[in-house]
Amino acid sequence: MKAFTYQRADSTAHAAAVAFKPGTKIIAGGTNLLDLMKLQVETPSNLVDINRLPLDKIEDTRDGGLRVGALVRNSDLAADARVRQRYGVLSRALLAGASAQLRNKATTGGNLLQRTRCYYFYDITKPCNKRNPGSGCAALAGFNRIHAILGASEHCIATHPSDMAVAMQALDANVETVNREGESRAIPIAEFYRLPGRTPEIETSLKPGEIITAVTLPPPPPGVQIYRKVRDRASYAFALVSVAAIVDSTQGRIRSARLAFGGLAHRPWRTATAEQTLTNAPANTTSFNAAADAVLHNARGFGGNDFKIPLTQRTLHSVLAETTRT
């Protein structure tokens, strides 16, 4: 690990002011950041510890939603009675991620900002445009079983590893932030993550020094919520494909559907046309296949991950069958 200085933030504005300085990183749970620092993928010269800031509350909002503080631990969010009752897809997604020890430490804000698990991003001896812009992408012609089939570019085919963010995408969450001037804003999660394009090192719409303070969840939409994760082990593994689904149906007819996918792209993936295809559609194979076609019509494999295209189609089919079973 490279040497760094350590300081504790006494307010979010203070943290944002310090974080604005080049070389400074915010540390919350630290489960991903310290891992990357040990490998010298991340080499901050200064760490700002925000763990003692009062951002660890889950509060009801006036509109019937929830406001989740950035420092709420993944385990506490998954176990919250309101989340379990009204946002089951989020509770399930959180419980599908990492291990109990990591969930006890990992935070809501940190989970959103965790980095890809692309092997070549982690290996500092290999080219990686995300870690070292302009150096190339070793995954393109490398071992790319876990990589993206949607929204990738010739510069980066990494995926976003979070389960939690996939559920939040389906729930239309907003990411609340504050900057060093103390100004706050709410970023719709659909606009929070970026595709890699020519600048895979820029992963979110956060500006320098801007700090996540909370995630707000609108009132839950009607329907059955499930999170389905397909992975190499039954537990404690990242998704090859995951689906967060909220489907409202009755007597074999779908009223509305929201579908967000993990493991497929540089960000949690939603396809509006797929959801429109299912609106007022019969809950049958024809409809499910049409939805899968809408999600996957621009999908492209890179050899090792070609299997994800049919896997996504089949996983979606299974999820839609389960959520429309009456």
Next chain:
Amino acid sequence: MDEHEFNAEPNTPSKVEVTRRTVIETGTTALLLTTLPRAALAAGPVDDNEPSPPVVDVELQINGHPHPLTVDPRTTLLDALREHLALTGSKKGCDHGQCGACTVLVEGRRINSCLTLAVMHDGQSVTTIEGLALGDNLHPMQAAFVEHDGFQCGYCTSGQICSAIGMLAESRQGMPSYVTADLMQAAAELTDAEIRERMSGNICRCAAYPNIVAAIKQTAGMPT
């Protein structure tokens, strides 16, 4: 500089003896390209040409006793326990949060001590495997692991036991798991599937899993 910022002492040499420095730096490329755990990287390469950062003071309440320490801020909680306090019961397996051998209880909750900095836990309570027994009386979880032969080589055992104690506390508090059928259930019954899912952050390469599950069930007061 505000009062929360630690004062730099630029001329004080680091008091941390970084062990395993420059561990097997050659050969890491090949290791990373395989699916092997990154255990061989251990603490990671340390740049000897870099100036040492200012040391920081931290006080940990370990197994009920205060332990003031002065550490390089890079010191993980695991290294503080093992290298500074000679509490070597907590083990370094992968050093990347993948194996669970370093599991300890901080403020009563299980975490990977390899993936957190000692300085982040100033003033907090830490329970390690050394803090579980009362004199010669083993903690019930320790006794159950002995009785059910919940280990073979023993390297993962202290992490398994600390994790299992944390897991039973979570279960009593109503924490659901990925395999809990009904999220609204107040407290899921600890079936074998529940125990295995909740303990998936602790790897046992000897594969003593059936006996670990039995030891946990006994400690939870369930038929084994």
